[in-house]
Amino acid sequence: MRLLTHRSLNPSRFAALTPSSTIAANDRLQALRAAGKDVLSFNVGEPDFPSPPPAVEAARKSLAQGYTKYAPSMGLPALRSALCEHLRDNNGLELNPDQVLVTPAKFGVFATILALIGEGDEVLLSDPSWVSYVPIIQLAGGTPVFVKTRTSGFVLDPADVEAAISPRTRLLILNSPHNPTGAMVSLRHLEQLADIAQRKDLWVLSDEIYERIAYDSVHHSIAALGGMAERTLTVSGFSKSYAMTGWRIGWLTGPAKMVARLGALHQHALTCLPAFVQAGALAVLQDPAAAQYQKDMVATLRQRRDLLVSGLQRIEGFACKAPAGAFYVFPETSFVLRGTALADHLLEAANVAVAPGISFGPTREDHIRLSYACSSGVIADGLDRIAEAMVGADLQPRPAEATATS
C-alpha cells in the first residue's frame, strides 16, 4: 500500500502555504478559555454585535419558505440589482448586474489573484497588510512586493508605490479602511494611485471590506475614478460593516468580462451562496432599520476606539493615533520585548490576546494589532492588565541614547 504523506502535495503550489496566523491565534484562544483561563481577546477580526435583526428575520423566513436548494450561481437577480443601486448611491460606482458576483469577500480576493497572477508576476501591497494576501499570491506563483507605509498615519505614499514598480508588476492591492492599521486612503492619494495604475498599466484589487466603518473620513472607491472601472476589481461584503462574518456573503465587482470569468471559478469552487443567506443580505440593503443599526454600530465602535487609543497613549512604550476606520489599532511599541515575544508575554502575564505586528508585514516587529470589536468593559480591563504587565519593562534605547552609549 502506498503511504499518503505531505509529500503528496503539489510542492510548487503548497510549499509556501501556511495556516492563517489569525485563525491559529483564535484557535489557541479558544483552547485557553476551554482550559478555564480568563483571557481577554483583542485578536478577533469580527464585530461582537449580533447581525442586524432584519437580516436574521429575512433569512429565517426564506428558510421557512423552503429556499434550501441551489440558488442562481452568480447571485439572486434581486440582490445583484440591489447591490448596483447601493454601490451607485454610496460609492459612485456605475454597474450593471452582470458586473456583480455574489461571493464571500475572501473568495473574491482569491479568485482575482489567481486569475491575474502567473509565475513571476509581482504584486504590490502595503507593509503591513492583511495576512491572507501573501499566501494567495504565492499560491498563484507570484511574488509579493511590500511597500512600506509611513508609520505616522500608515499612509501608502503613491511615490513609494511608483518606485516599487518593475516590468513584472501586474497588480496593486489596496485596502481601505485598512486591516491591520485602520488607515484610510485619502481621495487625493487615490487619484494619484489611479494615475500610476493607468500610466503603468496595472490592475488594481480594491479590498473595501471595512467600507462602512469610517469615522472621520469618507470612504472612496478607486473604481469610481476616471479610467479605473476597466482595470479594477473591487471586493467587499457584509461581514465587517454589518456584523455578518458567519454568513459568508460579499461581492466582487469589475468589468463584465472579468466578472464572468471569475464567476466561472466561483461556480466550479462554490456553486452558489445559500439562497436564505442572500435573502438576509438583501434585507440589509433594503430595510432602513438595518441602515440605522449599522450607523449605531459605528457610533459605538468610535467610542471604543477613543477609549482604547487614549488608554494606550497613557502607557509608556506604546505610541498610537486614532485611526480613521475599521476596528483595529496598530500601536508602535518601544519595548525591548518585541513582536511575537511581546504578544506571548501579554498573553501569559496579562491574559490579554493581541496579534504581533510581524504577522502583517516584514518590518512590523515593533507593532501589535488590537481589535476593539469587543465591549468597553473588556477594553478598560484589558488596558489595566496591559499597563500592569508592562510596568518596569525595559524600553529600547532611543537613537540619541544609542549613539551616546556606543
Ligand SMILES: Cc1ncc(COP(=O)(O)O)c(C=O)c1O
Ligand atoms: C482586509 C480583509 N479583506 C478580506 C477579508 C475577508 O472577509 P470575509 O470574511 O467577508 O470573506 C478580511 C477578513 O478578515 C479582511 O480583513
